[in-house]
Amino acid sequence: MLFREIIGHQEVKRHLINSVKNNRVSHAQLFLGPEGSGSLALAVAYAQYINCEHRTDEDSCGQCPSCRKYEKLIHPDLHFSYPFFPTKELAVATDVLKEWREAFLTNPYLGMDYWRDRLDAGNKQANIPIKEAHDIIKKLSLKAYEAEYKVLIMWLPEYLDKEGNALLKLIEEPPAKTLFLLVAENQEKILNTIISRTQLVKINKVSHEEITNYLVEKHSLPHNEAREIAFIADGNIQEALNLLQNKEHSSNFQLFVEWLRTIVTDRGSDLIRISEERLASLGRENQKSFILYAINMIRQIILMQQGLKNLVFLREEELKFVEKFSELYQIEQLTETIGLLEKTHYGIERNGNPKILFLDLSLQLVLLFKYQTFPQGTQYI
Structure with a gap:
């Protein structure tokens, strides 16, 4: 080496x-x-x-x-x-x-x-x-x-x-x-x-730009596709290599926005449909990559909300969404969202039932965004 x-x-x-x-x-x-x-x-x-x-x-x-x-x-x-x-x-x-x-x-x-x-x-x-x-x-x-x-x-x-x-x-x-x-x-x-x-x-994480260039040069990916994989992988080259086998990562943004809008508007029947049909049917590795993408998007929203736009590196469509969403919710809600996403990711890794996991996650986020309720005893830094 x-x-x-x-x-x-x-x-x-x-x-x-x-x-x-x-x-x-x-x-x-x-x-x-x-x-x-x-x-x-x-x-x-x-x-x-x-x-x-x-x-x-x-x-x-x-x-x-x-x-x-x-x-x-x-x-x-x-x-x-x-x-x-x-x-x-x-x-x-x-x-x-x-x-x-x-x-x-x-x-x-x-x-x-x-x-x-x-x-x-x-x-x-x-x-x-x-x-x-x-x-x-x-x-x-x-x-x-x-x-x-x-x-x-x-x-x-x-x-x-x-x-x-x-x-x-x-x-x-x-x-x-x-x-x-x-x-x-x-x-x-x-x-x-x-x-x-x-x-x-x-040793720090590898930068998004370095992973993007690696995927373009070594794996001949289009730049936009490589950039999205790098964003989801968040400095983890092993995860980026896993995502190379995931053919559905390019639709993560559209699915993420559709899912989030259903949660924010609290449309019950649509919430069940998207949780049980769209998300649960992705397959285990695609489910994990979607959640990692969602976690990173929420982190970008937090950066934007805290006035750190210079640290947000997104495509134009994603950037507009992050700018708009960052104005709607408090940092406590966003921080708790990341915690719920990580808990669901762990459940999927442990072979939990994806229909139950995603529906439970969606319902908890409805409560979090609409009614601003937090688990008892939760502390924020």
């Missing part, structure tokens, strides 16, 4: 490259960024750059033996750890290393759902078990085979429970030329004892 192959993050790339050029490589680093931001790809590119035999001032050479092995994730001094679904046959991460390599090489922006779909997960819970922690200690106690650095990249250390304490001494006092790169999405779910032993590398 080369730095130039990763979308955006120019400042982070410069920081990582300079740390190598200035010989200031911290032995334990935490790459913290939201799903689909490219944090895992950056960690792999960083490890490749460190061990590249002919690196330049801007990137790995991509041609030396080390780079060629990194390109296929088969370098003997590159190790991975990640959540999986342990069984008697699958005790450590290397037992599904083939699947991991295929998943990353196919999609370096992968999220947990994508990884789960590559495995026979069933109803099992993903984790990083104690046997995996012991296997890491065993692997990193050996000398480097051919590279200057041994590198362990752990994806989603949030899935380490108390088992992570077994790695503390190794992370704090590793063997010489051993590098830990932890790639996480949620800092609050990581053991504090691990966080305190790492140097933070903060």
Whole structure:
């Protein structure tokens, strides 16, 4: 993985490259960024750059033996750890290393759902078990085979429970030329004892413009279609790739406006029809993308309402709608709307009945917009 192959993050790339050029490589680093931001790809590119035999001032050479092995994730001094679904046959991460390599090489922006779909997960819970922690200690106690650095990249250390304490001494006092790169999405779910032993590398979401350009250049999408996908994905490249398979995203705006007008005018029969027939019939992935689109539109309305029009990037038709709608309702109503949408999105992910979920959501929004009622105990910041 080369730095130039990763979308955006120019400042982070410069920081990582300079740390190598200035010989200031911290032995334990935490790459913290939201799903689909490219944090895992950056960690792999960083490890490749460190061990590249002919690196330049801007990137790995991509041609030396080390780079060629990194390109296929088969370098003997590159190790991975990640959540999986342990069984008697699958005790450590290397037992599904083939699947991991295929998943990353196919999609370096992968999220947990994508990884789960590559495995026979069933109803099992993903984790990083104690046997995996012991296997890491065993692997990193050996000398480097051919590279200057041994590198362990752990994806989603949030899935380490108390088992992570077994790695503390190794992370704090590793063997010489051993590098830990932890790639996480949620800092609050990581053991504090691990966080305190790492140097933070903060990675932000990818901008809408960068995702749009990526979809136009790499996937040959029309600019308007790519722009709408980028808007729905909201910085998550994994979500943008999911939406590429969704052929109905272009109608999200029209459906969103029709649905919202039915709610605002409280037309009972139309509300049932659009909830049970239009929305519930979209299919699970299309339902999720519609809700994500709705959440982002409400966020744009809030920005407009708060006088931050310069942060609103929408097409002319969408912009006119946002400007008009922002004058009608209070920020408390809009904030509560986002909460209700997120709750419905969670219900769909858990395979809830879409007819019930969308009708319930619609009725709650009728109460919220028409009667300005809020759940008891709700607090707003």
